[in-house]
Amino acid sequence: xxxxxxxxxxxxxxxxxxxxxxxxxxxxxxxxxxxxxxxxxxxxxxxxxxxxxxxxxxxxxxxxxxxxxxxxxxxxxxxxxxxxxxxxxxxxxxxxxxxxxxxxxxxxxxxxxxxxxxxxxxxxxxxxxxxxxxxxxxxxxxxxxxxxxxxxxxxxxxxxxxxxxxxxxxxxxxxxxxxxxxxxxxxxxxxxxxxxxxxxxxxxxxxxxxxxxxxxxxxxxx
Amino acid sequence: xxxxxxxxxxxxxxxxxxxxxxxxxxxxxxxxxxxxxxxxxxxxxxxxxxxxxxxxxxxxxxxxxxxxxxxxxxxxxxxxxxxxxxxxxxxxxxxxxxxxxxxxxxxxxxxxxxxxxxxxxxxxxxxxxxxxxxxxxxxxxxxxxxxxxxxxxxxxx
Numbered sequence: 001x002x003x004x005x006x007x008x009x010x011x012x013x014x015x016x017x018x019x020x021x022x023x024x025x026x027x028x029x030x031x032x033x034x035x036x037x038x039x040x041x042x043x044x045x046x047x048x049x050x051x052x053x054x055x056x057x058x059x060x061x062x063x064x065x066x067x068x069x070x071x072x073x074x075x076x077x078x079x080x081x082x083x084x085x086x087x088x089x090x091x092x093x094x095x096x097x098x099x100x101x102x103x104x105x106x107x108x109x110x111x112x113x114x115x116x117x118x119x120x121x122x123x124x125x126x127x128x129x130x131x132x133x134x135x136x137x138x139x140x141x142x143x144x145x146x147x148x149x150x151x152x153x154x155x156x157x158x159x160x161x162x163x164x165x166x167x168x169x170x171x172x173x174x175x176x177x178x179x180x181x182x183x184x185x186x187x188x189x190x191x192x193x194x195x196x197x198x199x200x201x202x203x204x205x206x207x208x209x210x211x212x213x214x215x216x217x218x219x220x221x222x
Numbered sequence: 223x224x225x226x227x228x229x230x231x232x233x234x235x236x237x238x239x240x241x242x243x244x245x246x247x248x249x250x251x252x253x254x255x256x257x258x259x260x261x262x263x264x265x266x267x268x269x270x271x272x273x274x275x276x277x278x279x280x281x282x283x284x285x286x287x288x289x290x291x292x293x294x295x296x297x298x299x300x301x302x303x304x305x306x307x308x309x310x311x312x313x314x315x316x317x318x319x320x321x322x323x324x325x326x327x328x329x330x331x332x333x334x335x336x337x338x339x340x341x342x343x344x345x346x347x348x349x350x351x352x353x354x355x356x357x358x359x360x361x362x363x364x365x366x367x368x369x370x371x372x373x374x375x376x377x378x379x
Binding site: 049070083089 | 228232233297298299310312313315319
């Protein structure tokens with residue numbers, strides 16, 4: 001089991017989570033869906049931000065993220081529009097600057113993936129298109145051997161061809177490496193078509209979580 | 223700690239203009255601040271002048287410290303001043319470690335300007351034949367306040 005939320009509750013910037021519990025196992029693509037403001041992205045914030053204030057526990061490979069922030073961030077690949085990079089610097093400069101923090105960093109792999117995905121290395125982050133920025137983040141996460149990918153609303157606004165390509169890449173990652181992917185999305189079709197497990201959030205509560213297409217305890221199909 | 227230092231090294235290369243500007247400004251504030259320390263606090267014939275100028279070294283050396291630290295704390299991202307702590311918050315580095323490295327830089331800088339300020343104050347007081355314990359305490363207080371300004375800057379961020 002790679003990621004586990006145990007009765008996580010908390011408030012942040014008007015969003016509120018109450019008693020969220022679920023687990024993401026190795027090798028699976030897990031989707032969290034729900035309306036805007038349901039608390040989906042807050043889940044990811046709690047994993048990423050060392051200053052998050054919440055009750056309950058979030059464990060990654062059995063380690064409490066509160067106690068091992070740096071060690072855990074080494075295993076996380078975060079892909080989101082609002083991810084923080086040096087926007088006035090090129091993709092290559094970002095990789096060179098930030099790679100120092102990772103225990104495992106494969107510059108060769110990063111360069112290969114960037115080339116394969118046709119993302120310009122010498123372009124400033126601000127000048128990359130949205131799709132290129134997401135691909136850059138995927139290459140960045142792969143280069144430091146992320147074990148848990150956290151993807152926040154990445155596919156919204158993607159054209160169908162790129163979306164298909166994006167999911168192909170995610171499935172390739174899952175096949176080759178001992179990784180898991182937790183993806184937050186409000187596109188329900190995507191959950192049904194692409195995810196192995198899914199959770200539905202409403203007003204800060206996880207109202208349903210289980211294998212996609214299987215009926216849950218209350219007889220409702222996830 | 224080493225990772226943060228290595229990051230700073232690389233940051234200096236990519237943000238060379240910001241670091242150069244900060245260096246020049248630090249030199250200007252630091253030089254003026256240190257030279258004002260040549261005026262002894264208790265000088266008999268220039269007492270009134272010294273009383274008026276006693277606060278200037280604190281301000282100048284305090285500014286020198288803040289300017290010296292600034293490129294390690296903030297960076298310009300397309301016209302916006304962004305905190306480097308915030309830039310690194312999703313990365314595998316403890317905020318405490320970043321703070322510690324910044325404090326190391328602060329301490330090294332304070333030692334340098336501290337020695338110069340202290341020496342200048344003693345020279346000024348000896349030449350003025352007015353040396354007293356006040357001339358020992360004054361530079362220590364000035365430097366302690368400048369260090370305090372730097373410490374607060376690092377921690378507030």
